[in-house]
Amino acid sequence: MPLTLADVGKAYTIVRITGKDEVRTHLRNLGFVENGIVSIVSSINGNLIVEVKDCRMAMNESLARRIMV
Template sequence: MSLMFTKPGEVNHIKRVMGDDRTRKYLMDMGFVEGAPITVLSRVSGNLIVEIMGTRVAIDRSMANRIIVGRGSL
């Protein structure tokens, strides 16, 4: 499921990062890599604040829709 559909406070793991090469590289450089645990902390005007690899990151809806997550690890 897309990161946009997760509930705040739920710990999920990244299964896949979609998009063109530039978009995937941008997200991976910020720590959005397959297998990484990710938690949505809050939603603000359709954007998300997430915790990934011990860091809080804000991403917009279009980026969040490119991140596929699941409850279990890889």
């Protein structure tokens, strides 16, 4: 399922990253890699604050839909 459908506060394993090569590369550079752990800190109107590799960052809904957990 896409990260946008995940529950707040639970840890998930990233299964795959979809999208164009430049989008996948951008997400990998931010730390979103296959078999990595990601958790949602908060969700407001589909926009997320996520924690990956002990770092919190905000992302919009379209980018979060590219991350499959």
